[in-house]
Amino acid sequence: MPDQHSTLRARRRAQTQRAIQAHAIRLFSERGYDTTTMNDVAEAAGVSPMTVYRHFPTKEDLVLVDQVGALIAERIAASPADRPLVRRIGGALVDVAAALTGDGMAADREFLLVRLRLMISTPALRAKHLDNQYALQQAIVGALGDEAADPDTAFQAEAAASACLAALHTALVRWAADDGRSDLPHLIGTALMAVFGDDVVGRP
Missing domain, CATH: 1.10.10.60 (Homeodomain-like)
Structure with a gap:
């Protein structure tokens, strides 16, 4: 009970x-x-x-707090451990974006778009957003559990997560500039491929 x-x-x-x-x-x-x-x-x-x-x-938390980090972490934790780390992280970012902006998710898509516009246009939110990026990086590393238990592996995971999140941020800014008309998962995949090459969002 x-x-x-x-x-x-x-x-x-x-x-x-x-x-x-x-x-x-x-x-x-x-x-x-x-x-x-x-x-x-x-x-x-x-x-x-x-x-x-x-x-x-x-006040900043009213815009920045969300459950996206938990969703990304869940997908990374459930992904095959033998896949390259950037593919696991990149795949999770694309999958979560698809889940939040796909068919039947118009309200969630619009909510995400409005939040992004606020974050981009408001100086106080842009500064606070860096804290959120760090928290998301740590959530990604935490999702790896024992795989990132030793300091060297954790360092590599943090570097991979940071690079993936930089690509994600670039895609989100472009999506907001397009007023949400472009396909967000595709933009994220394109940004990731620009950094890591074509195989980063490939299928196992």
Whole structure:
């Protein structure tokens, strides 16, 4: 029973977090990031300012917090260990992008696009985005588990992850500039191939 209660609480927490973030992104887009306050977000979401701060400790988090890192890590952890590391990471990046922007995902695709525009156009968010990139790099290395247990292997994994994430960032900026009209998984694959060669997004 305690497990069921914990699962229910976690689900409700996630739903509240998503609702608050959706209102925040809408307000930032309509009024501007700098002129929208945390209190404005709380009022729009129908919750107290304390609730907003509990889910999002900083204003930047309202834009930057997401579950993409967990999705990427899950796919890397499930990928065959005998595949080259950059193919495992690159494949995960392409697969997650396809899952978030594919057919039937119009709302998620638009939400991602609006967040990207905010990150690109807002100086405070661009600076904070670097912290998120580091956290995602560490999530990727963590997904490798014992494979990256020794320092030398972990260093190689961090380097591979950083290079893949740089390609991802370049693709995301291009996608945002295209107003989401281009195919994001294809852009990511193209960026990865520009760095690593044609085989990086090949099939096993």
